[in-house]
Amino acid sequence: MRIVVTGGAGFIGANLLHYLARTHPKDTLVTLDKLTYAGNRSSIRDLERSGKVDFIRGDIGSFGVVERTLRGADVVIHLAAETHVDRSIADAAPFLSTNVTGTWVLLESCRRLDIDRFYLVSTDEVMGSLPLDRPNLRFQLSTRYDPRSPYSASKAAADHLARAYYYTYGLPVVISNCGNNYGPYQHPEKLIPLAITHIMQGRKVPLYGDGKNVRDWIHVEDHCRAIDTIARKGKAGDTYLVGAKSERSNIEVLSTILALMGKGEDCIEHVADRPGHDRRYAIDPSYLVNRLGWKPLIPFEKGVAMTVKWYMENRKWWEPLVGVQKRKVLPPH
Helix, strand or coil, X not given: CEEXXXXXXXXXXXXXXXXXXXXXXXXXXXXXXXXXXXXXXXXXHHHHHCCCEEEEECCCCCHHHHHHHHCCCCEEEECCCCCCHHHHHHCCHHHHHHHHHHHHHHHHHHHHHXXXXXXXXXXXXXXXXXXXXXXXXXXXXCCCCCCCCHHHHHHHHHHHHHHHHHHHHCCCEEEEEECEEECCCCCCCCHHHHHHHHHHCCCCEEEECCCCCEEEEEEHHHHHHHHHHHHHHCCCCCEEEECCCCEEEHHHHHHHHHHHCCCCHHHEEEECCCCXXXXXXXXXXXXXXXXXCCCCCCCHHHHHHHHHHHHHXXXXXXXHHHHHCCCCCCCCC
């Protein structure tokens, strides 16, 4: 197949391209990426040099660029997005431009070009927040949308647009909503790489509020296997929730990282909480597991240990990104 991945220089996109190149070497892989601050071409440089990935720099909001890129594609996997909640609170405009308008341009281009499959990779944040005192309650396919930040609202709008194109035009759309990813090539503004890189630099790790906010964590390779499975086997019009049932509070995540790196909780610096900070996310992935046979394979503790090791061995990848932020350390996601 000819597969176009938008946002392939970003965190999940880069990991997905590495996974697809390794597991489906006969497929043709193309990525379209604008290379904003979150896109790092060095993450896929080896794939480019080996001829396994064709890189195109461009904006998903440009019809001309998008249609030239998509022509001849069998599958479009849409990952390009503005994703950092704090940045969306500070300035929502890029989120509306990329996540809403950019998604519409891709959908309309796929419709015009008669693309066989459009796959939107989305987030569990579109469903809002769950209470801490009901641990058995998880996001279901029937859970209503309740976005709480400009970021999650923009992703919710993208989901609705994709479904509208399925129902109105018959465009073969699939959607997945996933929990918090972690692993290699993640920008160090996010919680886990932020903690690892701060500790490596002898800096305090900022933590919002009481640190009890819970997220459903999944290693990015497990997510990439889910994306691959859904892209090839998912039913047009369906939505799949992707999660590892690995819920941890932010303070528990940091405690795991500190223990792995031989540090104590005196390395944590509590900071003022984020406005509208969602308290808990948790996902029921049973539809995906039962219908398509996917399941997560990497336990959280093992995955975090792998991630710590990767950042310790790849300073040349993340140090330039940290240098950009020296004057303002962003709190964790």
